[in-house]
Amino acid sequence: DTAVSQTPKYLVTQMGNDKSIKCEQNLGHDTMYWYKQDSKKFLKIMFSYNNKELIINETVPNRFSPKSPDKAHLNLHINSLELGDSAVYFCASSPPSGGPRETQYFGPGTRLLVL
């Protein structure tokens, strides 16, 4: 059974379009994250939600908006896509602990290519 799943796995779209990436976890975790991995494979956090509330928002353009309908889902919506948004986006989740040291479990990634 997939623990953290993302859809779609691949996304090719034109500049200016709006797209969403979905993430679901069946681990019963309270905290979910979005990370971006650029072409140099550098992985950086974008957002973190705990129990549907935003707790981390790194310097990310307003065109990126996470939405958490419930604690098992954290979707990423991107408006007006730009070439520089091309990257691999990873969703992750971690158990509830109240502390910063719980292991994060990652999804398989969504490869976004903006043309």
Place this chain on the structure above:
Amino acid sequence: SQELEQSPQSLIVQEGKNLTINCTSSKTLYGLYWYKQKYGEGLIFLMMLQKGGEEKSHEKITAKLDEKKQQSSLHITASQPSHAGIYLCGAVSTGTASKLTFGTGTRLQVTL
């Protein structure tokens, strides 16, 4: 902000050889994670280290956190093609909600 530097950036080893990957932090580490990423796949959790001097092993992979908690090493014994991938170290920030800062990654290739 915390920065993690990994070395080497890439590594090609012959099957059966041992290798070590290092991760050096600009600040004291309060939790250090090692992940492996295969092409086209997500990150697979390998190990987490918290205490200075701590060492953990899983199959042929051993990770250590030094006493000063600013450097970690990942050692693979008798490498196999299945070990190939990108190895990433990640550190948590102190005092805040879980936020992993990742190192620059080490790409490992294992030749036959």
